[in-house]
Amino acid sequence: MLQIETWKRVLIWAVLALGIVLSLPNAFYTRVEQHNDAVAAIEKGADTEENQGLAAQWPDFLPSGLVNLGLDLRGGAHLLAEVKVADVYAARMEALWPDVRDVLRPERETVGTIRLLPSEPGELRVRISEPAGMPRALELVRGLAQPVVSLTGAGSTDIQVRAEGDQIVVTLSEAEQLATDERTMQQSLEIIRRRIDEVGTREPTIQRQGEDRILIQVPGIGSAQELKDIIGTTAQLTFQPVVGSTDNPDTAPGVGNEILPYLDREGTYAILEQAPVVTGEELVDAQPSFDQNGRPAVNFRFNPAGARKFGDYTADNIGSPFAIVLDGEVISAPVIQSHIAGGSGIITGNFTIEESTNLAVLLRAGALPAGMNFLEERTIGPELGQDSIDAGKVAATVAMVAVVLFVIASYGFFGFVASVALTFNMLLIIAILSLIGATLTLPGIAGIVLTIGMAVDANVLVFERIREEARTAKGPARAIELGYDRAMSAIVDANITTFFGAAILFMLGSGPVRGFAVVLMIGIVTSVFTAIYVTRLFIVMWFERKRPRSIEI
Known part of the structure; x- marks a missing residue:
């Protein structure tokens, strides 16, 4: 018998109502976006009257999720950066000097005095005063070598050590350079992604191009x-x-040693040992806070290895100044008053609240392993994005009108029901995009237009099946019931194969291709739901009210 249980009806109406509510903020896009930005700013400490006013533009009890617009729709920034991987080689050699010094010191009777020499970037030169002890010195330094951690460098060591007269020359091996390049690029990609995401931008495109380049596109x-x-x-x-x-x-x-300027003392410079005791790479957390005087500061915490080195150094150097250096500037140089155990501390300086928050974000994201050269940079204006949105709206409207006219002309009242379901289908797509925070690009709009065309396929199968069953004189109720039941398998099969194709596009594609695939997969799910359940509910409600003796499709 043609009927739908009450709990199913309630569930279908609840899903449609939820779709309307979740998609509603997109009808007031600018207002809701300003509300979201103001709320985020207030949470970070910028509780101003202007932000309070902007936050009040949208009720807090309503959802405020929006469909994120991609670079081609909203405008934004495009960068092509080259990572200076050679900088990492130089940093590795600088960090190796304390280990070389410590391993040679116990053998001074054999190797003589040890002296660090100016070296080319990417190599370490150490002079010993007793050339006769060179074999022993080479043996000791080679003992510092570690296996290369990579599939291609299996069986190789990370450093090469050779003698040039009375000098020991240390360089990275070729296998280690390749492994370092790969690690540097992967680390740079991840750090850039964390930085951009944490400062509040939406759905950036960050891709590796070639051996040492990164493409970065950020909408908004x-x-x-x-x-x-x-x-x-x-x-x-x-x-x-x-x-x-x-x-x-x-x-x-x-x-x-090196000379670095003080951040807050103009004209004064600090002479520091180049080899750091602890680096930011050993930080596990950094949070904005305030010092004992109520000034903005940043609390930090080291991992166990960093905490041990930090604690040992402070225990051995009580009364000595200790410089905290950020990006080549000395933020502060406090005197060590006591042993600092536990691996935590605080960075103070002339910070504003915003500066301390941004510094904590950058420290949590980690330091870029190497500098960057920006080879290409451009800004895509919002005017171009608005043109794309307008063109997409025209395309979607034309597609919608054409489909509605076709189904109504072909199936009459049943076609009208399919058109109403198609409207709910569009609302559900927008609601899901807003809920999951997906980004809509121009190819994504193409996916919506394609979904509009595909959305009536299931209804066509159902209506044609109902038409066939109605010819057997089984009655309108039985014809409608059999039409839906017998068309189900064909509908599911057709949409599952399309869904798999979209899933493969998502897994193998990138950027706009993935945006198209996401919209297409969502559209397939919502189309099946509206075509099978929503239209059936509407037709059942109509049938229960009218009780027609025959149906014409």
Whole structure:
């Protein structure tokens, strides 16, 4: 008998109502977006009257999720960056010097005095005063070598050690360079992604291109320079011993030392040991806070290895200054008052609340392992995006009108029911996109237009089946029931194969291709739901009210 249980009716109406509510904010896009931005700013501490007013533009009891617009619809910034992987080689060699020094010191009777020499980037040169002890020195330094951690470098070590007269020359092996390049690129991709996501932008496109380049596209960013400010800050945090201070930046610091400016003392420079005691790579957390005087600061915490090194150094150097260096500037150089155990501390300086928050974000995301050269940068204006949106609206409207006219002309009242279900289908697509935070691109709009065309396929199968069953004189109720039941398998088969194709596009594609695939997969699910359940509910409700003796399709 043609009927639908009450709980199913309630569930179908609940899904449709939820779709309407979730898609509603997109009808007031600018207002809701300003509300969301203001709420985010207030949560970060910018509780101003302006933000309070913007936050009040949209009721808090209503959902505020929006369909994120892609770069081609909203405008934004486009960057092509080249990662300077050679910088990592130099940093590795600088960090190796303390280990080489410590391993050679116990053998001074054999190798003589040890002296660090100025070296080319990517190599470490150490002079010993007793050339006769060179074989023993090479043996000790080669003992520092570690296996290369990569599939292609299996069986190789990370450093090569050779002698040139009375000098020991250490360089990275070719296998380690390849492995380092791969790690550097993967780390850069992940850090850029974390930085961009954490500062509140939506659905960036971050892809590796070639061996050492990264493509970055972020919708909603006002300019390419704004994006460069977010990405280009390396946030290299180090804790380095202080050797002295000077007013002349041209002072010779000595081998193994460097001169860096103080952030808040103009004209004063610190002489520091180049080899840091602890680096930002050993940080596990950083949060904005306030110091004992109520000024903005950043709390930090090291991992166990960093905490041990930090604690050992502070225990052995009580009374000595200790510089906290961020991106080549000395933020502060406090004197160590006591042993700092536990691996946690606080960074103070002349910060604003916004600066301390941004610094915590950058430190949590991690330091970029290498600098970047920006080879290409451009800003896509919102005007171009608005043209694309307008063109997409025209295409969707034309497709919708054409489909509605076709189904009504072909199936009469049943076609009208299918058209109403098609409207709910569009609302459900927008609601799901808003709920999951997916990004809508121009290819995504193409996916919506394609979904409109595909959405009536299931209804065509059902209506044609009902038409065939009605000819057997089984009665209208039985014809409708059999029409839906017997068309089910064909509908499911057709849509499952299309869904698999869209899933493969999503897994293997990138950028706009994935946006198209996401919309298509969502559209397939909502189309099947509206075609099978929503239209059936409407037709059953009509049949219960009218009780026709025959039906014409």
